Amino acid sequence: MKITGYTDENFQQAFPGQPYTVMINPETIKWQRGIEYNEQQAPNTSAPSQKYKSTPVEKLNFDIVIDCTGIVDSKRVDMNQEISSLESIIYTYNGKIHRPNFVKVQWGKSLVFKGVLKSMDTSYTLFKPDGSPLRAKLSLGFSEYISPQSVEELDAKKSPDITHLISVVEGNTLPQLCEQTWNDDSYYIQVAQYNELNKFRNLKGGQKLIFPPIIQPV
Template sequence: MASLEPMKITGYTDEDFQNKFSGDPYAFMINPDTIKMQKSIEYNEQQAPATSSASQKYKSTPSDKLTFEMVIDCTGVVDSKRIDMNKEITALETIIYTYNGKIHRPNFVKIQWGQNITFNGVLESIDVSYTLFKPDGSPLRAKISLSFSQYISPKTVTMQDAPESPDLTHIVTVSEGMSLPQLCLQTWNDDSLYIQVAEFNGLNKFRNLNGISKLIFPPVNTAN
């Protein structure tokens, strides 16, 4: 009979999850009974004139959330070699919570369980409740509530958001001979937005862009 594979948390020192934090991943003593994955979408409510109810305009998609509870049992019943509660808590916190001076922030973390659960994120909160003690007050068992927020690097977010979207800010290199309408067509597939770009950059010319190397293409209102 195959042994039960433990959930593991691995620390990383880069936002692309390529460079592992020194030391071994933290392996759970007891796997969670329940894992909660939360996805959400945020909207701005807008009510048009002469309408009876508001419509919802897309605002953003927040990061996915992963929450669960884990148990650390240092009675020796679960694992006779892991009976030091302070050592267990320190090992866990070093990976997910403690400030890492080399990267000037806590580690990025990857939570893995089997082949189907892999979550790249950062810790949002950790709550520790001690539930069993030795006669001298030393804790033997702890219930830990963990909440993680998915982390995606800014580079990946830009790729996923489709850079041609007029809802995003772009820095556009001006090619020789290109007019502002042509640049709008190239960037957004819409040459009618050049007036808004010109106003944002303080331009009084649309055709001859000589002497200009880069322009900021701000989020624009496609209805105008």
């Protein structure tokens, strides 16, 4: 697993330096998604109906272990350096952008999460005789980040239909996503143009695509 910092909300300009490579991959990852509804009960009915309200941002939570005993990696034995390197990418205030960095978490090809750090809890679990920490468990929580431009395009009232913001899963194709969204795969060229995709046959996992309510040539 690699954790990369970015200085722009479109995740194009990487934070200087190398991404942080996790020493031991997490045992479990919790990727949280949800939908919010307003419950409305019509007159003369026995139960309320659920009217769509919103789709909250996705959340990613996992624990990692930093082991500086030399057993995992004989070259990475400085706990302070390990913590500092990770904090500079995901936590430390970046004066150039007046906020902490944007963060991409990637494990293999299929798990790609773009967001911002929400929580970071550190528990030290092993120490040298002098009290210096040798092992630590970090519980990290991230929230998905969507740029204001994408939100504005998503919320634009262009028609009575619904605009869709689709999260690409590794292996998805654009015609397949059009079929899932509209039961018609013939709109894939227009969607590619709308999202300014040069190569729409090789979509990346974690990529966000906007499917507008009215598909017209751009």
